[in-house]
Amino acid sequence: MIRFGTDGWRDIIAENFTYANVRAVAQAHAQYLLAQGAQRVVIGYDTRFQGPNFARVAAETLAANGLEVLLATAYVPTPVLSFAVVHLEAAGGVMITASHNPPLYNGYKIKGAYGGSATPEIAAGIEAELTRLRPTPAWNPEKNPIRGFDVRKAYYAALDRVLDLEVLRAYRGVIYHDAMGGAGAGWIEGYVKHAKLPVEVRAVHGVPHPLFYGVNPEPIPQNLESLSAVLATEQDPVFGTVTDGDADRVGAVTAGGHFFNSHQIFAVLLKHLHDRGLRGRVVKTVSTSTLINLLTARLGLDLEETPVGFKYITDAVLRGQSDPDQTVLIGGEESGGLAVRGHLPERDGILNSLLLLEAVARSGKSLGALFADLEADTGFRHFYDRNDLHLEAGFDKDAFMAHAASWTELAGDPVREVMTRDGVKLALASGAWALLRASGTEPLVRVYVEASSPEAQRALLEEATSRVRAFR
Incomplete structure (x- = not known):
């Protein structure tokens, strides 16, 4: 099939x-x-x-x-x-x-x-x-x-037209790149050499590996132990960027070995592009942080929310190419895929890694400090996690989704609204949310949770996970 x-x-x-x-x-x-x-x-x-x-x-x-x-x-x-x-x-x-x-x-x-x-x-x-x-x-x-x-040389020339080379050429520092054994291996180092940037790129898992060094090639914490260990002794603003198996998604780890998730990357790049004087609409999937909504409103930009799947963001970017009023500044998803104005209607982990470096170089601040500024400006605290739950044979994903849509509370937090645009998203009275979504390509249900405290986030994720596993 x-x-x-x-x-x-x-x-x-x-x-x-x-x-x-x-x-x-x-x-x-x-x-x-x-x-x-x-x-x-x-x-x-x-x-x-x-x-x-x-x-x-x-x-x-x-x-x-x-x-x-x-x-x-x-x-x-x-x-x-x-x-x-x-x-x-x-x-x-x-x-x-x-x-x-x-x-x-x-x-x-x-x-x-x-x-x-x-x-x-x-x-x-x-x-x-x-x-x-x-x-x-x-x-x-x-x-x-x-x-x-x-097309390596032509691709690098295309990145030149998107990046602020003056800022990057004035920055002297270190960036780590974990290619996870995937197709991004060597590409950031190659661009730095092409653009003559005075940046030292230190490779982690930079040799192609068909088994990705024993982990799934997805930039999430459990797959980044090596990079986190390497960065544990580094000092800000040094950070490591991560590209997934085919290098269209991006993740990051900051000095001290702290994971910097895709929502944080999205927010920092949104503000960075705006600070550069670029404008346009913001497009996000339903699984992406509420902070993006608040930041977009604060910057006076229009926001569109789509189902999960980058093809929907692609649709929005293409509309903007034919109608200037619909131009997209940045579009992104929870899994680390981001498209930015002036480039392709496509995720690009190589470009976005370099844009993160540019944000640090331009501001003189670490990624963590840049994100803390955004939390302070919006008054929103971001605590997020996700579980991918592999299903036993016979698990009825459709029946479970119908069941989840009937929940009236989660971990004691009343359900304020049920949204079924993609999976089942529960907006809770506290301002937290939980999304339950069945994969279309793997036998699993993904559970996403965001809350304003780590305790609330853990409680919601544990409760939702328990209910998935208990469903018969």
Whole structure:
């Protein structure tokens, strides 16, 4: 069974993510592209097991259908693949990656001609083609050759146009980068060398590793013990940036080994871009901190809230490209994906890592101090955590969601409002909230909680977790 989630198709290698199924998805993709009059497509892959071979299978299938196919000559971050779609004037792109998912997964991410996640319309169109697959023609390498591409220099030049190089070139300090063994390995160091920045980049897990050094390649605390230990003895404003398996998401760890979560990163970058004089709308998913709402209002900016899935943020950014009144300053999600004005309608962990460095360089303050200023300005204290609960066989996710929507209190905090735009989000009387959402690609329920004190946050998360586990 092939099911599309929030960003393409992901599945377990050798179980459902097989050469045969990759060919099927690529054939459906080819049929969709040809129906749109497409001629060229670009393909990339990350450092996962069999990545180059799965990419080759997709490339041969697309080429067999008469499309001009350009295949990355080495592993690339997803944002670089998205950049290549635009730079090479392709009609679409394919990234073979499962992003932050465990090492036993791989995936087929689909990119639009604009250089971003497939919109819901594109995804639906390809899914429809899966129901009416035509036989894949035999690939003739002489008639439809697959050519390589390398856009590193052009991508770095694109970052030059977004970053404040004057500020960065005046900053002399240290930044750590934990690539988690993924596709971001070497890319921040490469940019620093390209831009001639007087910054020392210290790599952690900077050698590609198909098993990501034994952790899931997601920038959350339990996966960052090594970076936290390294930073435990550092002093502010030194920090470490983290990119996930395909380097489209960003995380951070500050001096002393303290995790700096995606909500904090979102808030700091929002204020930093505003301080640079940039303006536009702010777009956030339902799983993102209330602090973003308060900060957006304080800065006099419009806010849009979407379901989880970066394709919805992509939609908003694309609307802004055709209507100046809808221009997006920054759009982001709880998982660390952020798009910023002047770049692609795409998450970019490389760019956002450098923007965090720029925020520190421009302000002369550490990330922790910058966020503390925002809490003081808005009067909001942010305490957040999340549990990913793996489900036993037979767990009925739909029935559980209907059950959760009937809750009238959580850990003694009355439910003020129930929102079901994506999962079940409970707005509580105290101002806290809890979101329960079933994954579309994995057998798990995610529980997200934000409250104004660590005690309340822990109580809400423990209670919600207990109720999920007790559900039958």
